[in-house]
Amino acid sequence: MAPPAPRDMGDSKYLDVNAVGKAFKGTSVMSGMDFRVGRGELVSLLGPSGCGKTTLLRIIAGLTTADSGEVLLDGRAITSAPAHKRNISVVFQSYALFPHLTVAENVAFGLRARGHAKTDCGPKVAEALALVRMSDFAERKVAALSGGQQQRVAVARALIVDPVLLLLDEPFSALDRKLRETMQVELKTLLRDRNMTAIFVTHDQDEAMGVSDRIAVMNAGQIEQFATPSELYARPASAFVMDFVGLSTRLNGEVIESTENRSTIRSAYGTVHAPGTFVPGTKVTIGVRPELVKTRAAENTLRVTLADAMVLGSKTQLHGRAEAGDRLLCEVPGMNSDYAPGDTVTFGWDVADSLVYETGT
Amino acid sequence: MTGRAERIGLLALPGLSFLAVIYALPLFMLLLKSVQIDGQFSFAEYVAFFSDSYNLSVLWRTVRVALLTTGLALIIAYPTAIVMARAKGFWLSVFLVAMVLPMSVGVVVKAFAWTILFRTRGVLNDTLMSLGITDAPIRMLFTETALIIGAANVFLPFMVLPIYAVLRQMDSRLPEAAASLGATPVFRFMNVTLPLSLPGVVAGCAFTFSLAISMYVIPSLIVGERQQTLSMLTARSFLYLRNEALGATISSILLLIAISVVLTSSWAANRLGARQ
Numbered sequence: 001m002a003p004p005a006p007r008d009m010g011d012s013k014y015l016d017v018n019a020v021g022k023a024f025k026g027t028s029v030m031s032g033m034d035f036r037v038g039r040g041e042l043v044s045l046l047g048p049s050g051c052g053k054t055t056l057l058r059i060i061a062g063l064t065t066a067d068s069g070e071v072l073l074d075g076r077a078i079t080s081a082p083a084h085k086r087n088i089s090v091v092f093q094s095y096a097l098f099p100h101l102t103v104a105e106n107v108a109f110g111l112r113a114r115g116h117a118k119t120d121c122g123p124k125v126a127e128a129l130a131l132v133r134m135s136d137f138a139e140r141k142v143a144a145l146s147g148g149q150q151q152r153v154a155v156a157r158a159l160i161v162d163p164v165l166l167l168l169d170e171p172f173s174a175l176d177r178k179l180r181e182t183m184q185v186e187l188k189t190l191l192r193d194r195n196m197t198a199i200f201v202t203h204d205q206d207e208a209m210g211v212s213d214r215i216a217v218m219n220a221g222q223i224e225q226f227a228t229p230s231e232l233y234a235r236p237a238s239a240f241v242m243d244f245v246g247l248s249t250r251l252n253g254e255v256i257e258s259t260e261n262r263s264t265i266r267s268a269y270g271t272v273h274a275p276g277t278f279v280p281g282t283k284v285t286i287g288v289r290p291e292l293v294k295t296r297a298a299e300n301t302l303r304v305t306l307a308d309a310m311v312l313g314s315k316t317q318l319h320g321r322a323e324a325g326d327r328l329l330c331e332v333p334g335m336n337s338d339y340a341p342g343d344t345v346t347f348g349w350d351v352a353d354s355l356v357y358e359t360g361t
Numbered sequence: 362m363t364g365r366a367e368r369i370g371l372l373a374l375p376g377l378s379f380l381a382v383i384y385a386l387p388l389f390m391l392l393l394k395s396v397q398i399d400g401q402f403s404f405a406e407y408v409a410f411f412s413d414s415y416n417l418s419v420l421w422r423t424v425r426v427a428l429l430t431t432g433l434a435l436i437i438a439y440p441t442a443i444v445m446a447r448a449k450g451f452w453l454s455v456f457l458v459a460m461v462l463p464m465s466v467g468v469v470v471k472a473f474a475w476t477i478l479f480r481t482r483g484v485l486n487d488t489l490m491s492l493g494i495t496d497a498p499i500r501m502l503f504t505e506t507a508l509i510i511g512a513a514n515v516f517l518p519f520m521v522l523p524i525y526a527v528l529r530q531m532d533s534r535l536p537e538a539a540a541s542l543g544a545t546p547v548f549r550f551m552n553v554t555l556p557l558s559l560p561g562v563v564a565g566c567a568f569t570f571s572l573a574i575s576m577y578v579i580p581s582l583i584v585g586e587r588q589q590t591l592s593m594l595t596a597r598s599f600l601y602l603r604n605e606a607l608g609a610t611i612s613s614i615l616l617l618i619a620i621s622v623v624l625t626s627s628w629a630a631n632r633l634g635a636r637q
Contacts, residue, residue: 061541062540062541063537063540063541082540083537083540083541084540084541084542084543084544084545084546084549085543086541087543088541089541089542090537090538090541092534092537092538094532094534096532096534096535096537096538097538098535098538098539098553098557099557100556100557109539109542109544109552110542110543110544112552113539113542113543113544113545113548113552114543157542158541158542161542161543167541
């Protein structure tokens with residue numbers, strides 16, 4: 001078995017979350033959390049709801065107090081600094097724009113909180129609004145804005161104070177799909193241009209893949225893997241990461257024979273080979289990314305009865321009938337209408353393309 | 362569909378007609394009496410009322426007591442409302458019961474209970490003297506201070522509940538967003554929490570002031586006849602003097618003050634809200 005990739009925690013420790021623990025009413029949300037981000041990096045915390053990603057974000061922002069551990073920013077300990085002294089801006093899922101203020105007043109808020117007179121804020125506010133292409137809306141009340149416009153205002157409001165770190169909590173989840181993709185590209189470009197260090201919290205893997213240099217996949221208060229999007233996809237460190245990031249063919253089986261770095265595994269659909277050395281009898285989960293599964297014989301070949309064939313435009317997904325907990329999935333490029341449910345098809349893949357994990361006991 | 366909307370509007374009919382018949386109509390007839398002398402339209406009753414310096418002192422005392430009661434209630438209520446807005450489960454129930462339950466104890470019972478506390482040899486004076494803070498008992502009962510404290514106590518729920526309702530609705534992310542933008546707790550309160558809670562403050566002040574300026578039972582029990590209020594004057598006009606015109610005149614003045622204070626405060630709140 002390929003050893004799990006060592007956790008990449010970043011060489012530069014611009015943000016350094018060190019052994020942080022937090023419990024709510026006696027229930028531990030995270031313990032011993034280590035998380036490091038380099039200056040100018042765009043990072044995502046990706047995980048299912050309840051995995052602790054928002055709690056970690058709030059601890060970094062100073063909105064929640066950690067029970068243990070410390071948080072350093074640019075070498076300074078900020079663990080006990082209140083939120084308003086950290087100069088870390090937060091964009092909330094609901095945007096949290098001030099409903100009693102106009103767009104321009106919302107954007108000026110951070111400057112006014114820093115003691116700037118209202119009249120001095122004008123040029124910077126105009127600049128910030130221009131940055132997010134909201135100049136024409138300066139005097140509007142925020143309630144009159146659409147979701148995308150509100151998000152732009154929230155970003156302008158967060159950036160006008162030149163924060164040392166920008167935190168975004170599910171910033172795109174309130175937007176519809178088309179707008180979400182546009183806004184992701186727009187925001188990423190904007191943050192790159194300003195060399196902003198930013199952390200996104202999201203449960204949406206496409207969003208995380210799209211906006212981040214690196215992604216920390218979180219599960220049950222732990223970071224399972226922290227790596228680049230392509231690394232996560234090609235070499236997931238655990239079956240959880242494999243399932244959470246991207247789709248895959250997934251088989252559960254038992255090792256019946258193992259020689260040096262090659263095991264023979266019995267699954268419900270036949271015998272397959274996979275890399276890695278295991279004690280015979282070990283229960284394993286095998287994964288293969290769907291675009292690596294071909295509809296012809298290869299080193300591993302299964303005969304599969306199709307449950308569904310989905311023509312998705314740029315690709316066609318073939319779903320085979322599988323037992324509970326397993327998945328048989330093959331993607332062929334382009335629109336292909338040669339397949340129909342009930343057809344028997346050959347799925348084949350090479351040993352080297354297989355991912356193997358010991359099944360958790 | 363307008364037809365549907367109109368039919369739903371019919372649901373307001375019982376309430377509106379009840380108010381019209383039981384409240385608006387008799388009140389209108391009463392107020393009419395204040396500008397009618399022997400069937401002639403006249404402001405003579407008003408002129409007479411305002412030329413009497415005793416009446417003016419009662420008017421001033423009534424307004425002053427109502428304003429101070431409202432102010433005291435607001436100072437006590439606002440922090441309470443903040444705590445309530447953040448409370449959950451058991452503690453929220455405790456607060457709500459604590460707010461509502463005292464309303465079921467009649468004012469008469471409360472007033473006599475205060476007597477035990479405030480009287481010359483009462484609990485408060487005994488405590489003050491045993492602590493050596495004063496040598497002689499302080500006269501507290503039958504004073505305006507006692508009246509204001511008592512009234513603020515009775516009307517407190519009417520101040521707390523509207524402010525609580527507004528604060529409860531407020532997105533808890535707003536103060537957090539303000540904090541992340543560098544706002545100190547004071548700046549956050551002055552620029553986010555307070556302006557957003559103004560509708561509740563105005564509603565609470567309007568309730569409390571309207572109740573305080575027209576209160577009758579509380580001043581009767583706490584300060585008695587010695588320091589009259591407009592409501593007591595009104596009652597005396599109707600019950601002892603049998604002077605309906607005078608009673609109606611004082612009632613109208615009371616009503617006008619209450620309406621103008623309510624309108625002014627809501628106008629001020631709108632202005633404040635717009636300026637923020």
